[in-house]
Amino acid sequence: MTGDRAPSSPMQAMAMDSFAGPQAIRARALPVPVPGPGEALVQIAAVGVNPADWKACAGFLPFLPQAFLPLIPGFDGAGTVVATGEGVEGLEPGARVGFMSALPLGRGGTWGDYAICLAAQAVALPDSLSFVEAATIPVPGISAREALLAQGQLQPGERVLINGGSGGTGLWAIQIARECGAQIAATAGPANQDLFTSLGVACPIDYRQEDVAQKVASWAPGGVDLLLDTVGQGSLADPAALIRPGGRYVAIETMLPNEALPDADSFAAKGIRAIRASASFESAPAHLAALVAATAQGRMTPPPLETLPLSEAAAAMARVREGHVRGKIILVTDHQAASTAATMKDPA
Template structure:
């Protein structure tokens, strides 16, 4: 099969289009013929070795967390997914197995979800990791409930866009930070107020929107980009940071929060992820949630997608077209 693999850790130059043996599904696995693969910031961090504490790299190594395609064959013990079924999933690359930058990928049955009929492969491939991260931050760590007030920091990102929509679906009220270019989209997705982080004082704007503070801050950016995050929380509120794996990003100040009667947490999508992705698929199928805007690039341009994400030269989600 054709795949993008690395034979060492490093910059985008280590990404090579190669021919590899097609994998065979083991018990409880599904072999998926990949049509499209989503590209996430975690991919370039994986390429440079920042996931070394979570997995053992064995070269050649195929990157890629997100995929959409059709079932090629189901492994032993797998039922209900006949060949040709349209599916999407978060790959098992986080467990050290080959990921989605390939014509075929073996994925745990517990992570594979039937695609909503109203999505094409490219749209579906843009969903898993950012949607699962947003869900984990809001619900698993943040305990989101109807009527709560939420600040989504990074509302213009794929994670932030999903967070705004999930909060709206859950009956919460949301304010979001984003660039001026993304303000209209943030409001369309459900944010009551969009704050331009480049020109406005975020704390002042949040307190103007909610003088008593917010119940939950979801930091989708990290890296110290929200210095006053604790200041806008009401007593007993929680600041949740999405795990970035970026060098030097230590996450929220847990001790400072505790001294003030506030809570903090770090969110990441848990594996296997099919149960949660199934809930998200239902929202997508009902039209209550939209996938992000994306650029569709051929597989051979994978290095371009990585460089855009790594150096901040991207305005929307990046998706690779693996097959026609």
């Protein structure tokens, strides 16, 4: 292992001993992980809270067996590299990075003072992008980009409907579609219609007060070219009716048991290609690098965010599980909070 700062052990982390949901999360003192070949140890500054986090804690993710307990959740991470394992090149201690955690590989998540990431998954962050802003990107941004561009093959000029546009994935999807040159419709509650307008959504839809099918039909009489469903769970009564013949339906994988899925026959009758997508581990670095660059250059902006201390991870997860979080909840470590406070006190 290489590195110029030996982290103290144990570290503080939010961890769980059973798959009993957010209520199983509690603060624990755990050993600082040691990076193996091809890995980096990152001192965490900020992490995002995603639906995948509470699903992990509820035992809904099949790639997290009992053997991984005690489990440190967390897929999104942003922080500073402090050490690297054997064979790592081009990633030095002191580098500011964003990444998706190696949790699916049994290497733990990001909700602690330190976390392991695969060096190949780490994306360098420019100084203009804060750790908190960077933590809004990985899982939701990668999922949206994979769904729209890699799987959905969205093209300039096409009409896309984003169901669930006010969450982290939806807001990144709106900006990805806009940069692609697509025309955008998106659904959300009344409090987010102004946000849609500011992001260039051509057809904002208040699903609580408007008929979604009627609004889409008036905007795209033949149906949209692509429907990105970030919500699932039967939130759209008849998604096939909203899509043109030969169009595409891309659903973000929810991994919820017994989820009500759309009628496959209705898709087949119109020649609609139905795709289920999620954050791809293999393509994550390329997606993340593109989003970091677009954000640093001002072509995209991080979604509205709320910061909470890492100690409030369980409450944050519960809120995400309930839905209707605008943008992202970001958890910051004590280290990051202290660093931010010191900077505000003495900018020099």
